[in-house]
Amino acid sequence: MTAMTTPVIELRDVHKRFVSAPDLLQKIVGAVARQPAQTRTVHAVNGVNLQIAKGEVLGLVGESGCGKSTLGRVVAGLHPATEGQLLYKGQDVSGLGGQDKLAYTLGVQMVFQDPQASLNPRQKLHQILGEALHVHKLAPAAEVPGRVDAALAEVGLASEYRARLPHQISGGQRQRIGIARALMVTPEFLVCDEPVAALDVSIQAQVINLFMDLRAQRGLTYLFISHDLGVVRHISDKVAIMYLGKIVEMAPTAEIFGQAQHPYTQALLAEVPDVGRRKRVFTPIKGEIPSPLNPPPGCTFHPRCPHAMERCKQEVPRLRETSAGHVTACHLLD
Amino acid sequence: MTIPLLEVQDLQTVFHTEEGAWPAVSDIDIRLEAGEILGLVGESGSGKSVTGFSIFGMIDAPGEVTQGRVLFKGQDLRELSAESMRKLRGDRIAMIFQDPLMTLNPVLRIEEQMLEAIDAHQKLPKAQALQRCVEALAMVGIPAPEKRLRSYPHEFSGGMRQRVAIAIAMLNRPDLIICDEPTTALDVTIQGQILYRMQQICQAQGTALIWITHDLGVIAELADRVAVMYGGRIVETGTVAEVLDAPRHPYTQGLLNSLPAQATPGERLTQINGMAPSLSGRVPGCAFAPRCGRATPRCVDEQPPVTTIPGRAFRCFVPLEAPAA
Numbered sequence: 305m306t307a308m309t310t311p312v313i314e315l316r317d318v319h320k321r322f323v324s325a326p327d328l329l330q331k332i333v334g335a336v337a338r339q340p341a342q343t344r345t346v347h348a349v350n351g352v353n354l355q356i357a358k359g360e361v362l363g364l365v366g367e368s369g370c371g372k373s374t375l376g377r378v379v380a381g382l383h384p385a386t387e388g389q390l391l392y393k394g395q396d397v398s399g400l401g402g403q404d405k406l407a408y409t410l411g412v413q414m415v416f417q418d419p420q421a422s423l424n425p426r427q428k429l430h431q432i433l434g435e436a437l438h439v440h441k442l443a444p445a446a447e448v449p450g451r452v453d454a455a456l457a458e459v460g461l462a463s464e465y466r467a468r469l470p471h472q473i474s475g476g477q478r479q480r481i482g483i484a485r486a487l488m489v490t491p492e493f494l495v496c497d498e499p500v501a502a503l504d505v506s507i508q509a510q511v512i513n514l515f516m517d518l519r520a521q522r523g524l525t526y527l528f529i530s531h532d533l534g535v536v537r538h539i540s541d542k543v544a545i546m547y548l549g550k551i552v553e554m555a556p557t558a559e560i561f562g563q564a565q566h567p568y569t570q571a572l573l574a575e576v577p578d579v580g581r582r583k584r585v586f587t588p589i590k591g592e593i594p595s596p597l598n599p600p601p602g603c604t605f606h607p608r609c610p611h612a613m614e615r616c617k618q619e620v621p622r623l624r625e626t627s628a629g630h631v632t633a634c635h636l637l638d
Numbered sequence: 639m640t641i642p643l644l645e646v647q648d649l650q651t652v653f654h655t656e657e658g659a660w661p662a663v664s665d666i667d668i669r670l671e672a673g674e675i676l677g678l679v680g681e682s683g684s685g686k687s688v689t690g691f692s693i694f695g696m697i698d699a700p701g702e703v704t705q706g707r708v709l710f711k712g713q714d715l716r717e718l719s720a721e722s723m724r725k726l727r728g729d730r731i732a733m734i735f736q737d738p739l740m741t742l743n744p745v746l747r748i749e750e751q752m753l754e755a756i757d758a759h760q761k762l763p764k765a766q767a768l769q770r771c772v773e774a775l776a777m778v779g780i781p782a783p784e785k786r787l788r789s790y791p792h793e794f795s796g797g798m799r800q801r802v803a804i805a806i807a808m809l810n811r812p813d814l815i816i817c818d819e820p821t822t823a824l825d826v827t828i829q830g831q832i833l834y835r836m837q838q839i840c841q842a843q844g845t846a847l848i849w850i851t852h853d854l855g856v857i858a859e860l861a862d863r864v865a866v867m868y869g870g871r872i873v874e875t876g877t878v879a880e881v882l883d884a885p886r887h888p889y890t891q892g893l894l895n896s897l898p899a900q901a902t903p904g905e906r907l908t909q910i911n912g913m914a915p916s917l918s919g920r921v922p923g924c925a926f927a928p929r930c931g932r933a934t935p936r937c938v939d940e941q942p943p944v945t946t947i948p949g950r951a952f953r954c955f956v957p958l959e960a961p962a963a
Contacts, residue, residue, distance in 0.1 A: 367825035368796075474913050475682075504681035505852060506910040509896035513906050531825065538898035538907070557903060575830040577855025579882055579897060584859040586834030589827050592795055608827075 310394040311355040312493050312525045313379055313412070318388035320349035320374050346596050348374040350549035351388070353623070358492070361519065361526045363540030363557070365533060365572070367593055371549040372529045373497050379527055380414040380495040392493075410440065413486035417498035419478035423470040429456075429481055430466040436489050455484040459514060476507035483514065487522075497529045512539060533576045537561055545569045548596055548604040551623060555630035565632040568605045603635065611636055641712040643813055643846050644670040644693070649706035651685075651692045653917065654699070660917040662688045663870045666706065667944075672813065673844040677857030677878065679893075680867035683914050686850045689867070690816045693848070694733050695723045710814070729759040732807035736819040738799040742791040748775075748802055749787040755809050774805040778835050797828035804836070811843055818850045833860055854897065858882055866890045869915055869925020876950025886950075886957040889926045924953070932956045 326334065326341030334341035348371040356362045366372045377383045378390065381397065390397045392408045400408055416422040423432055433455055434448045443451055453463040459480040470478055479499060486494055496515070500508040516539060518524055530536050536543055537557055544554040545568065553566040564570045571589040591608040594600055600607050606616040615635050623633040649666035652659040663685035670676050680686040692703050695715055708715040710731065715723065727733075735741050743751055752771040756762060762770070768787070775783035778801040791799060800820055807815055817836075821829040837860065840847060849861060857864050858878055865875040866887065874887040885891040894900055895908035912929040921927055927937040934956060942953045947960075 367827065476913060504914070505854070505893055505896050506681060507913060509898075509907040509909040510911070512898065513909055516904075516906060533826075534897065534899040538901060538903050571827060575826040577826075577829075577853055577859055578899060579854045579858040579894065580899075581855075581859050582879060583862075586830055586837055586859075588830035588834045590831075592797060592828065593825065 309357060311391075312358050312393060313354075313356045313527070314389075314391040314394070315352050315354050315375075315379070316389040316391070318349055318352045318375075318378060318385045318390060319347070320371070320378055320383060321386045322346045322348055344597060347549050347599070348596060349378060349385075352551055354544060354551065354554065356493075356525055356527060358525055359519075359523055360542065361528055361540045363536035363543040364527060364529045364546060365531065365536050365543060366546035367531060367572075369548075369593055369596055370546045371596070372546050375546070376414070376495045376497045376527060376529050380412050381409060382414070406440070410436075410489040411491050412493045412495065413489065413491040414495045414497065415479075415482050415486050415499045417501050419475070419482040420470065422482060423478060423485075425470055427469075428466070429468050429470070429473075432470075432481065433466075433485055433488055436485070440489065442489065451488070455488055458487065458518070459484045460510075474507075476503055476510060479503060479511055480514065483511075483518070487518070490522075491524070493525045493527070495527045495529070498531070499528075500535060501530065501532065508535070515539060533561075533572065545572065548594065548599055550604070550633065551631075552605065552634070553630075553632045554623075555632075559627075559630050563627075563630075565626055565630070565637060566605075566634050567609045567611055567636070571608075603633070641709075642669050643672045643674075643711060644668065645707075645709040646693060647707045647709070649689070649692055649703065649708065651688050651697055651701055651703045653701045655918075657918065659702075659704075661704075661870060662701065662917060663692065663867075665871055665944075666692075667872065668693075668848075668865065670814070670846050670848065673840060673846055674863065675840060675847045675849060675861045677861035677864040678848055678850045678867065679852065679854060679857055679864060681852055681893075681914055683916070684867040685870040686867050687818050688870075690733070690818050690848060690850050694727065694731060694816055696733075725759065728755055728807075728812075729810045730812050731814045731816070732810075732812040733816045733818065734800075734803050734807050734820045736822050738796075738803040739791065741803055742799065744791055747788055747790055752787070752806055752809060755806050759810050770809065771805075774808050775802070777808065777839060778802075778805045779831065780805070797824050797831065800824065800832060801835070804832070804839075808839060808843075808845075812845060814846045814848070816848045816850070819852070821856065822851065822853070829856075836860070854882065854893065855899070866893070869920055870917075871925065871953060873924075873926065873954070874950070874952040876952075880950050884958075884961045886945075886952045886960065887926075887954050888930050888932050888956070888958065891958060892929075924955070 324344050330341040352375060364372050378385050397408055430452045433452045437443045437448050452466055456463055456465055461480055500511050503511060528539055540557050543557050543560040544551045547568050553569045564573055589608055602618045603616045603621050606612040621633040621635050623631050626632045626637050646666055646668040650661055650664045652661045666689055678686045691697050693708050697703055753767055756767045771787060772783045780786050780801055821832050861878050864878050864881050865872045868889045874881055874890045892910040901907050910929055915925055921938050923938045923940045924942050927933040937955050942955045944951050944953050
């Protein structure tokens with residue numbers, strides 16, 4: 305990769321806040337108690353910078369509520385960023401219009417965790433797969449059935465399945481349909497939000513293999529969101545670890561798994577159950593994930609961090625390069 | 639010979655449907671000593687939860703335990719009256735479920751639910767009972783237990799709620815706890831905390847566990863022995879080290895090979911083709927035969943018998959080679 309190559313996706317200081325204004329009841333209660341109800345803000349994504357090059361797979365790892373899914377949705381254009389820029393092939397998405405906007409909308413597709421919830425239960429599989437082609441007039445009506453069959457074949461399903469309804473197929477097959485639907489518009493970039501989390505181990509392996517085959521055949525680029533470090537390690541070139549709205553560490557996969565620098569990454573790696581370990585003596589990290597409504601000051605990980613210092617409670621650590629190609633946000637590394 | 643804590647013999651549970659009675663689990667044999675942790679592993683529909691519920695005597699219509707014995711300290715639980723079984727449940731045998739929101743009553747304070755669990759089994763002065771509740775909450779790592787007794791279930795996070803459920807299960811110091819995927823819905827750092835507490839409690843009190851899960855990693859780290867289920871039968875059982883390091887049943891090996899952690903990053907995973915059979919779609923022989931690379935015609939037609947070698951057992955006509963000693 306040369307320095308001239310434009311990343312497929314680039315985020316520049318992206319924030320996403322969800323604001324809930326007090327409802328009427330809360331306003332009345334507030335007025336009566338003479339304590340006006342506050343607007344509550346969740347800072348789901350809090351200043352994220354990253355670049356994903358063509359053909360690359362970036363694994364995004366974090367626990368519940370860390371903002372990884374929100375970040376994925378911002379990239380896919382399902383949520384507009386509150387602040388910051390999202391660039392698709394070097395162009396700011398918010399300024400796009402006409403053909404350029406369509407190129408982004410179709411070029412970035414999403415695969416969801418729960419295909420049951422993301423497939424219309426009343427549509428047959430060929431309708432689900434063909435819909436985008438009709439809506440965007442990407443293929444003449446006569447060609448659609450052929451394209452649908454080709455898509456089914458690509459994800460390993462026989463064309464008999466075209467007339468089935470989503471509830472008539474298994475969970476693993478539904479996830480294949482979710483992938484096939486995303487591929488119908490020949491995207492370049494897939495945001496995969498926990499695509500194998502709901503699947504059994506043996507089925508999970510089949511779907512991971514499918515993702516890897518598609519990447520090789522179509523040169524796809526993925527943002528692969530997962531809480532499962534084993535899956536991320538297997539499929540990703542680069543891994544970003546997220547905690548409470550911020551990326552705390554990002555590096556090539558082998559670096560993250562071999563030389564994790566952030567105490568949170570180290571704790572996560574230590575906690576992942578490993579079939580190679582026997583009768584482990586558990587020494588878990590303390591505490592719970594804080595509420596994003598009321599994050600701790602300074603480094604948000606400091607209440608749980610075994611190495612926390614005074615400085616960690618006051619000053620937010622900056623994400624900076626700590627070794628070649630490896631960025632970490634931690635005061636310990638200063 | 640001493641009597642084991644739990645001995646399940648030839649257990650079968652069927653589900654009655656309009657098309658007939660389908661066996662969900664068959665030929666289940668389990669032996670568990672006091673203080674031992676048995677991992678019961680399988681994928682969705684393999685019958686692992688039905689096995690747990692059958693032991694606990696909680697199979698409701700249309701399900702029915704049709705065969706076998708569940709010997710708890712030598713006594714067959716299937717012969718007990720509903721009343722005696724109710725006395726035993728929550729006292730000597732407890733169960734923990736995946737979703738504590740479904741087992742905790744949302745409109746009662748934790749305190750009332752815990753006192754109720756003690757009260758159902760023994761009469762204690764209230765102060766003493768409360769003290770026991772506080773101790774149980776402290777044991778599972780809930781900060782400020784006296785204060786948290788006054789909380790409602792929704793005021794706890796998911797991980798804390800699961801701790802409350804474990805504390806309630808522990809109240810009467812049971813001999814056996816059946817744990818049905820208790821950490822599956824939790825984040826890894828929280829799962830680590832719960833496993834740590836369970837391990838401590840078992841060591842301190844000699845409680846035996848049946849840990850039902852699909853996660854081989856958890857089993858490897860927590861359990862003494864493992865039983866692998868597929869298609870309603872235990873296909874392989876033995877110590878964790880024996881079964882996971884040198885599986886004899888092709889399904890156990892397939893499952894291990896499917897794990898990304900076992901593979902070289904970036905390479906295709908060794909997958910098991912096809913999918914698990916439905917209750918009505920099982921072949922007469924080994925349920926895994928249609929997906930098995932080693933299957934012979936005999937595997938499809940005939941149920942393989944149990945091969946027992948010291949310390950372990952498996953059901954397969956064409957088992958993998960034993961590792962050279």
